[in-house]
Amino acid sequence: MESLPDAVIGHMREVVTEPDFSGSPYRLIGEIGRGGMGVVYLGLDTRLGRRLALKVLRIIDADGQAAERMAEEARILASLEHPGIVPIHDLGTLPDGRIFYAMKFVEGTRLDRYAHGDPLLADRLRVFLRICETVSFAHSQGVIHRDLKPANIMVGQFGEVLVLDWGVAKVTGKAHEPSLTAGTPGYMAPEQVAGATDQLDARSDVYSLGKTLEALLVTYTGQIPKRLQAIWKKASSADRGARYATVLDLAREIERFQIGDRVLAYRETIGERVGRLATRNRTLVLLVAAYLAMRIVLFFLTKP
Amino acid sequence: MDADTGIGGPQNRFPETRRSAIIDLRSPDTRSREYALETLIAAYWKPVYKYIRVRWNQSNENAKDLTQTFFARALEKEFFHGYDPAKARFRTYLRVCLDGFLANENKAASRIKRGGDADVVSLHFDDAEEEFRLREIASTEATPEEYFHREWVRNLFTLATEDVKRECKERDQRIQYDVFERYDLNDSAGRPSYNALAAELGITAAAVTNYLAAMRRRFRDRILTRIRETTGSEQEFRDEVRAALGVEV
Secondary structure (H helix, E strand, O other): OOOOOHHHHHHHHHHHHOOOOOOOOEEEEEEEEEOOOEEEEEEEEOOOOEEEEEEEEOOOOOOOHHHHHHHHHHHHHHHOOOOOEOOEEEEEEOOOOOEEEEEEOOOEEEHHHHHOOOOOHHHHHHHHHHHHHHHHHHHHOOEEOOOOOHHHEEEEOOOOEEEOOOOOOEEOOOOOOOOOOOOOOOOOOHHHHOOOHHHOOHHHHHHHHHHHHHHHHOOOOOOOOHHHHHHHHHHOOOOHHHOOOOHHHHHHHHHHHHOOOOOOOOOOOHHHHHHHHHHHOHHHHHHHHHHHHHHHHHHHHOOO | OOOOOOOOOOOOOOOOOOOOHHHHOOOOOHHHHHHHHHHHHHHHHHHHHHHHHHHOOOOHHHHHHHHHHHHHHHHHHOHHHHOOOOOOOHHHHHHHHHHHHHHHHHHHOOOOOOOOOHHHOOOOHHHHHHHHHHHOOOOOOOOHHHHHHHHHHHHHHHHHHHHHHHHHHHOOOHHHHHHHHHHOOOOOOOOOOHHHHHHHHOOOHHHHHHHHHHHHHHHHHHHHHHHHHOOOOHHHHHHHHHHHHOOOO
8 A cells, every 4th residue: 555645644633633523412613721631622512502611531541441530520520519610511422432521611711820910819819718618519529639739720700710620539438449640749748649549538639729829829929928828838738637627627717817817827926916916906906096196195285 | 455565464463462562572482573573664664765765865776775674684683672662762763773774884885795684574665666756755854853753654654544444354344444545545635525425335424424433443543553562661652642643642
């Protein structure tokens, strides 16, 4: 057989890698991104005229492990109905045997890019609390994310915050534990790095959230309060016993910071405490100061 | 398959499990070693020949001679045994070996004593030469590495197509292959529509869609299998799939 010409090679490259959705209600529009197991495409549901995201398994899956993980991810997503988690619409198989699922197409900015857009400190913390709420909800349903990081979090156009990529999530109490490498260096808890799957629990996500908080705040151009730094350090402590026990505890700590309460992670000096209380009770302090000033003035005016 | 190359083994004689030829090169089993070498030669003789023609500016006859000698020498001197998957891709290693070999041949400037085993590999140069002339490889803009890569991809895709054709013949799937050939392997300006193809072959348009999907899946599997055979590690395998298909896997 004569060697194939360039035009045929180019065509074959396209057709063997691009998923074939003919015969389904979906039409491909373009590629959005590539993850560990699959490629995400922007698609169109031709029945509803609605755009959606289609996640398709990557080509190589010799032992079927990635297909199993993707199906598991789809089931996890379907079980987690929450405003912070992308809803899934469909799960199916392409003519070439690859598994895919369809989910809501979310437009927004990845958290790492959002953090570089110079938002206010209060806005950053608001976003972080939304992340904590979502992860805490997943934990309440027995799901540990295991790959929390800014690149897996989306801040939507209308302030919504979505936690994405549940591809390596673990359902607690499930006997079968796939041996896929889970997590991202820099955000993975030490017990994850060590591969100690029996030690993985909510605190592993707390660690990743601590690192995420740090990444979200270090780009802040103003001064970052020491109390806030102490929170992310405690959350991402190497000793998992020293971290916040739950994501809810971490969220409450952030809320304490927001309202000017003492945070558990930071032992403040007397001066810092006075300063914090003064800031927190600014109106009262001003009223007392004004009252004292008035008394002093009156004292001198009424002096014989 | 028409025009069996005489290398790569009779093309229906694959072992049950097609594993890495790179690993099998060191196998204590003679048959495994021979098969491994045949596999590597099938994957690389055309790119090597064209590379010698274009990049070393050799005449047709010289390039044929040098290609055969290179593989015969590789067999004799066990060139490929020195390959370490941890250090480089096999493809890169082979090209470096080839450059070294050609540099030595140039120096010797003699073609008198070219390995006694040169006849071990009989290659169908007529096809390659014809292709060479047809394309006239005006690839002066490509680096040697790029050129070798391009020809490696071409050979890989061609071999995978031959695999698909042979399997269709064995399984009596002539119509499926016809669809594949007339649509995907169509080199002319416009591909026929699914409907036109269906009418021409007397099948439904849905059958065209299904056959194409099946053939493409088989084609992709053959590509992956052939890359698996000629790589020595999982990482190299993935790198080569990316290089061949242009996608992350």
